Amino acid sequence: MGLTTESVKSLFDDGAYDYRVNAFKEFLSAPVRDYKESPTTREYVDITTQDLEKLISPEQPSETGNSGKTGDCDIRVINAGISYVNPALEKDGVMVNSISSLIQENPELARKYIFRNSGRDRIEKLINASWVDGIFVMIPENASADITLRQESDASYSHSMKAVFVCGRESRCRIRDYYGSTGQGTAVQGRNIYIYVEEGSRLDYEYVQEKSHEVTDMAFVRSFLEDYAEFSIYHVSRGGSRVLFQNESELNGRGSDFRTYGVSFSNGSQRMDIRDSSFQVGTACNADIQVRGAVSGQSSTIHRGNVDIEADSVKSTGFYDSRILLLSREGHANSKPGLLIKNSDTKSKHGSAISDVDEEQIFYLRTRGIDSNMARAIVMEGFLGSPVEKSSDKELIRKVQEYSRELLQNV
Amino acid sequence: MVEIDLKREGEIEKLLNDLKSIKNPDYEFHDSLKPVYSTGKGLNRKVVEEISEVKKEPDWMRRLRLKALEVFESKPVPTWGPDLSGIDWDNTSYYNRPDERRVNDWEDVPDQIKETFQKLGIPEMEQKYLAGSVAQYDSEGVYHNLRKVWEDKGVVFMDLDSAVQKYPDLVKDYYCRAVPVSDNKFAALNGAAWSGGSFLYVPKGVQIDMPLQTYFRMNGEGTGQFEHTIVVADEGSKVHYIEGCTAPRYDRNSLHSAIVEIYVHRNARARYTSVQNWSKSVYNMPTKRAWVDANANMEWVGGSLGSKVTMLYPSSYLRGPYASASNLNISLAGAGTVKDTGAKAIHLAPHTTSKIVAKSISIEDGKAIYRGLLRVNKGAEYSKSRVQCDALLINDKSSSYTFPHDEVYEPTATFGHEASVGRIGTEELTYLRSRGLTEDEASSMIVLGFLDDVMREIPMEFAVEMNRLIKLEMSKLGAVG
Numbered sequence: 001m002g003l004t005t006e007s008v009k010s011l012f013d014d015g016a017y018d019y020r021v022n023a024f025k026e027f028l029s030a031p032v033r034d035y036k037e038s039p040t041t042r043e044y045v046d047i048t049t050q051d052l053e054k055l056i057s058p059e060q061p062s063e064t065g066n067s068g069k070t071g072d073c074d075i076r077v078i079n080a081g082i083s084y085v086n087p088a089l090e091k092d093g094v095m096v097n098s099i100s101s102l103i104q105e106n107p108e109l110a111r112k113y114i115f116r117n118s119g120r121d122r123i124e125k126l127i128n129a130s131w132v133d134g135i136f137v138m139i140p141e142n143a144s145a146d147i148t149l150r151q152e153s154d155a156s157y158s159h160s161m162k163a164v165f166v167c168g169r170e171s172r173c174r175i176r177d178y179y180g181s182t183g184q185g186t187a188v189q190g191r192n193i194y195i196y197v198e199e200g201s202r203l204d205y206e207y208v209q210e211k212s213h214e215v216t217d218m219a220f221v222r223s224f225l226e227d228y229a230e231f232s233i234y235h236v237s238r239g240g241s242r243v244l245f246q247n248e249s250e251l252n253g254r255g256s257d258f259r260t261y262g263v264s265f266s267n268g269s270q271r272m273d274i275r276d277s278s279f280q281v282g283t284a285c286n287a288d289i290q291v292r293g294a295v296s297g298q299s300s301t302i303h304r305g306n307v308d309i310e311a312d313s314v315k316s317t318g319f320y321d322s323r324i325l326l327l328s329r330e331g332h333a334n335s336k337p338g339l340l341i342k343n344s345d346t347k348s349k350h351g352s353a354i355s356d357v358d359e360e361q362i363f364y365l366r367t368r369g370i371d372s373n374m375a376r377a378i379v380m381e382g383f384l385g386s387p388v389e390k391s392s393d394k395e396l397i398r399k400v401q402e403y404s405r406e407l408l409q410n411v
Numbered sequence: 412m413v414e415i416d417l418k419r420e421g422e423i424e425k426l427l428n429d430l431k432s433i434k435n436p437d438y439e440f441h442d443s444l445k446p447v448y449s450t451g452k453g454l455n456r457k458v459v460e461e462i463s464e465v466k467k468e469p470d471w472m473r474r475l476r477l478k479a480l481e482v483f484e485s486k487p488v489p490t491w492g493p494d495l496s497g498i499d500w501d502n503t504s505y506y507n508r509p510d511e512r513r514v515n516d517w518e519d520v521p522d523q524i525k526e527t528f529q530k531l532g533i534p535e536m537e538q539k540y541l542a543g544s545v546a547q548y549d550s551e552g553v554y555h556n557l558r559k560v561w562e563d564k565g566v567v568f569m570d571l572d573s574a575v576q577k578y579p580d581l582v583k584d585y586y587c588r589a590v591p592v593s594d595n596k597f598a599a600l601n602g603a604a605w606s607g608g609s610f611l612y613v614p615k616g617v618q619i620d621m622p623l624q625t626y627f628r629m630n631g632e633g634t635g636q637f638e639h640t641i642v643v644a645d646e647g648s649k650v651h652y653i654e655g656c657t658a659p660r661y662d663r664n665s666l667h668s669a670i671v672e673i674y675v676h677r678n679a680r681a682r683y684t685s686v687q688n689w690s691k692s693v694y695n696m697p698t699k700r701a702w703v704d705a706n707a708n709m710e711w712v713g714g715s716l717g718s719k720v721t722m723l724y725p726s727s728y729l730r731g732p733y734a735s736a737s738n739l740n741i742s743l744a745g746a747g748t749v750k751d752t753g754a755k756a757i758h759l760a761p762h763t764t765s766k767i768v769a770k771s772i773s774i775e776d777g778k779a780i781y782r783g784l785l786r787v788n789k790g791a792e793y794s795k796s797r798v799q800c801d802a803l804l805i806n807d808k809s810s811s812y813t814f815p816h817d818e819v820y821e822p823t824a825t826f827g828h829e830a831s832v833g834r835i836g837t838e839e840l841t842y843l844r845s846r847g848l849t850e851d852e853a854s855s856m857i858v859l860g861f862l863d864d865v866m867r868e869i870p871m872e873f874a875v876e877m878n879r880l881i882k883l884e885m886s887k888l889g890a891v892g
Contacts, residue, residue, distance in 0.1 A: 354819040
């Protein structure tokens with residue numbers, strides 16, 4: 001790879017230089033993550049060195065996107081730069097800033113939240129070395145906020161960015177994060193999203209990835225949960241030619257609670273690697289991960305993730321459940337759930353299943369007078385929609401229903 | 412098949428009394444017997460040629476050994492699993508012949524070796540329960556016998572070395588087909604240094620109603636045992652083959668790297684039961700694989716009790732329509748040991764089914780790992796598979812890891828996987844104690860109940876041995892007895 005610590009300096013000589021160089025050094029020494037699953041390390045989404053070189057050598061974007069649109073969101077980010085912030089957020093005490101200006105204007109906050117963590121995954125570390133810019137959102141203590149964020153990137157603009165969300169103590173928040181593309185192109189894009197859920201606070205985070213089908217997308221959502229913090233993530237992956245999505249929560253606090261409800265739709269020749277993991281350190285913490293997927297066309301999807309309960313995390317529980325509908329003869333579906341349990345005072349389970357739509361359920365509906373296609377649609381919608389039904393957000397449920405119908409038409 | 416009914420009145424009391432009488436592991440004694448021939452320490456081309464020459468092997472086998480050596484030398488030690496740095500490759504003795512003779516009457520076995528097998532109860536077991544038996548001591552089979560009734564029906568059962576001499580064409584048809592030496596480093600090692608193991612051929616339509624057994628004993632310090640076993644169940648036949656193994660405990664580590672190949676032809680049924688009780692100085696790295704043809708059935712039943720480190724994943728390749736396989740395994744990870752075990756099922760044909768049930772218990776700082784592969788290939792229509800792995804952690808320091816790997820390429824297939832890790836539940840304990848059992852008795856009952864669905868498939872003699880060993884491990888903690 002052409003990048004060196006010197007070239008990192010020449011490319012990104014900003015206030016985050018030390019952090020970037022450190023992350024880059026870690027990237028160079030980090031092994032390719034193998035999840036300890038097989039004799040040979042196998043990547044299910046083939047990310048090449050050339051892809052990584054594209055990711056860290058950003059060129060100028062050709063599209064400016066919908067920078068003028070404001071009505072459908074509270075924050076709009078175009079190609080890593082903030083183009084709109086709803087003034088009402090400021091009134092509610094929510095701090096919204098670009099990462100570059102936060103580093104200049106508030107080094108203390110930057111040290112606390114931006115430079116605190118360089119990631120655990122190899123590619124995540126590389127994004128931490130090479131991000132162009134990003135967004136910092138901080139919800140104050142004892143506040144409540146409901147924020148819609150639209151993040152759009154030019155599909156021909158390879159780059160990486162960062163997003164950091166802080167949910168202050170005892171606050172109640174919801175963040176809807178719609179992540180899409182503008183224009184056409186085969187860019188390689190990366191995004192690290194770090195979420196700090198502080199003591200006693202609760203955050204519902206919705207991540208909807210609807211990028212152009214030619215873009216390679218790598219996103220790492222890492223959450224840090226303090227004492228009695230609650231974090232629920234609803235993630236939907238639909239776009240991208242090669243998609244690497246990783247959602248990992250570090251449950252450091254006592255009694256913290258992490259819930260994941262995910263859905264992935266792969267079609268055509270898409271390749272998706274959806275990873276959901278918990279790393280449980282605090283006592284009596286809980287992780288509950290439920291992921292559903294649908295595979296059609298010649299696409300492939302792998303669901304994998306670990307429930308990792310450390311030695312001190314006594315009285316904790318961890319559950320992982322993955323189910324994939326394999327809807328075509330040319331499609332591939334894999335699952336690799338893992339349990340890493342290092343103390344005896346815990347309960348943990350995982351389960352996974354891969355199959356086509358259950359014929360018995362279709363038969364049941366047909367005996368009630370529903371035709372075959374409609375029965376299939378109902379079963380599929382029910383299956384794929386079940387995780388996000390836990391959300392009170394009707395827009396999210398509607399989107400998943402829409403994607404399910406779209407998929408059924410292709411099948 | 413004998414079932415163990417743990418609920419029987421007085422059963423717990425009896426087992427606890429048994430336990431109290433156990434002071435030391437029964438199988439860790441060792442003999443002062445010196446091998447009559449040894450290639451010394453280390454493995455190289457000269458040693459491999461020497462092994463082949465001593466055995467007076469045909470040239471094709473010598474060439475296969477040398478090819479395997481090349482593969483062995485070219486492959487790195489796997490790093491994706493447990494730590495294998497304790498294997499002292501250069502100081503291991505790869506071939507030790509205990510005696511010049513190979514006999515089929517216990518009376519002709521040298522006294523010291525016979526005594527060892529008598530202590531292990533092998534001749535008695537053969538008389539009572541078995542259709543045939545092979546006994547291997549260090550690198551060579553020292554005894555083999557098959558009841559005449561089965562010999563008359565064309566069954567072949569002997570150590571593989573004898574079979575290479577006596578039935579070379581038959582051996583050639585099956586040797587290293589299911590497990591090629593290029594499969595992994597330890598299979599290659601076996602291909603280069605193999606000695607002993609069994610060859611069992613059951614002709615078409617012959618159904619053997621009693622099990623056949625091979626017992627492996629590793630006596631020397633810092634030695635290796637590399638047996639190669641081939642079981643062939645021809646069309647419409649039925650066979651149950653059992654393997655047991657023990658070794659004394661030494662300060663220097665020993666290495667066991669076996670290959671087991673099982674061929675279950677059309678409409679045949681084969682069951683392979685193994686109870687591994689190597690001592691805690693043995694690295695146990697076998698490769699076991701079955702090819703299962705149309706409408707045939709393969710059953711793996713295993714108990715991994717001993718050894719320092721075990722890496723074992725018996726595999727079933729379901730090659731013909733309606734082929735089926737089941738894999739039941741118990742792992743006991745005692746103090747200071749790692750059990751990296753699991754199973755693989757590869758569905759290659761339509762309507763094939765597989766079931767994997769794995770149970771593990773971790774005691775003290777023992778580490779139990781389940782690692783498995785389930786693969787349904789395109790075209791294996793309407794195949795079904797179910798995987799269940801449960802782990803029980805006894806102490807705070809115990810740990811358990813589960814790494815299943817499931818790949819499905821066929822939309823009409825149905826596959827389900829479940830795993831759980833937990834400890835003995837307070838509610839269960841409270842319930843049993845409210846019925847008058849002490850805490851230790853209740854714990855013991857729960858542990859044995861946890862293993863019951865696998866244990867009931869294991870032959871009586873081995874199930875009793877496993878019960879005792881599990882209880883012994885637990886008694887060291889004061890949990891039982």
